[in-house]
Amino acid sequence: xxxxxxxxxxxxxxxxxxxxxxxxxxxxxxxxxxxxxxxxxxxxxxxxxxxxxxxxxxxxxxxxxxxxxxxxxxxxxxxxxxxxxxxxxxxxxxxxxxxxxxxxxxxxxxxxxxxxxxxxxxxxxxxxxxxxxxxxxxxxxxxxxxxxxxxxxxxxxxxxxxxxx
Ligand code: ZN
Numbered sequence: 001x002x003x004x005x006x007x008x009x010x011x012x013x014x015x016x017x018x019x020x021x022x023x024x025x026x027x028x029x030x031x032x033x034x035x036x037x038x039x040x041x042x043x044x045x046x047x048x049x050x051x052x053x054x055x056x057x058x059x060x061x062x063x064x065x066x067x068x069x070x071x072x073x074x075x076x077x078x079x080x081x082x083x084x085x086x087x088x089x090x091x092x093x094x095x096x097x098x099x100x101x102x103x104x105x106x107x108x109x110x111x112x113x114x115x116x117x118x119x120x121x122x123x124x125x126x127x128x129x130x131x132x133x134x135x136x137x138x139x140x141x142x143x144x145x146x147x148x149x150x151x152x153x154x155x156x157x158x159x160x161x162x163x164x165x
Contacts, residue, residue, distance in 0.1 A: 001037045004052035009098050009146055011053075018048075018055045018142040021078045024120040028058070032076050032118055035060050039074065044096045046134040048141030051097050059138035064130055075125060077115035080139055083124065084112040085132075092155055092165065093133060093147050102160055103151025107133045 007014055021028060031054060039047040039060055049058040057079045064072050087109025092102045111132045114124050127135050137147055148154070159165040 001033045003041055004034050004038045006038065006042060006047075006051055006096050007053055009095075009148065011097075013050055013053055013055060014097060014141070014146055015144045016050065016055055017144050018050055018057045021056050021058055021116070024078070024116070024118060028078075029118055031056075032058065032060070036074055039096075042096050045130065046138045047096060048138045050141050050144075057142045059141065061127070061131065061134045061138055063127070065128060076118055077113065077125075077135075077138075078118065078120075080113050080115035080135075080142075082111055082135070082139060083114050085136075086110050089129070089133065090152075091133070092160065093137060093151070095137070095147050097146065098148060101148070101154060103148060103154045104165060105133075105137075105147055105151050107136045111135050113139075 035047050045062040047060045049056045059077050061075045062072055063075055066072055085108035088106060089109045090106045093105040094102045109132060110128045112124060112126045113135050116122055155165055
């Protein structure tokens with residue numbers, strides 16, 4: 001495994017629509033393994049392939065809603081699609097490509113996503129709260145959308161520290 005460089009918001013690649021993954025080969029597995037290491041090292045909750053310069057529909061989401069005492073785990077989603085979305089949440093959102101900045105973004109409270117695993121098998125997964133936010137945020141990256149364009153407004157350091165916004 002190897003760390004990949006995370007592109008920041010001025011890179012044009014972050015604003016391009018990504019193509020489907022069609023080959024579930026060792027090259028894809030290497031990409032996913034590298035992304036997992038990069039995500040862990042950056043201490044993030046999600047990472048999309050375009051953030052490491054690969055314009056393909058592959059993302060990682062960290063499932064943080066785990067029972068007490070169990071480990072958080074990374075979900076690999078290839079060619080993901082949102083099947084259902086319900087409810088609404090509004091909160092602070094950030095991105096590894098926009099370091100240190102957070103904005104107020106509305107997202108569904110709960111989503112159901114369909115995706116392929118690294119071997120091409122389809123599965124469905126649900127996420128709530130931060131995980132739902134993360135699914136939506138990472139899927140937006142595949143459309144070339146960075147959260148700053150969806151934020152009602154960006155948050156000041158003061159607001160972030162106080163948690164009042
Ligand atoms: Zn992001």
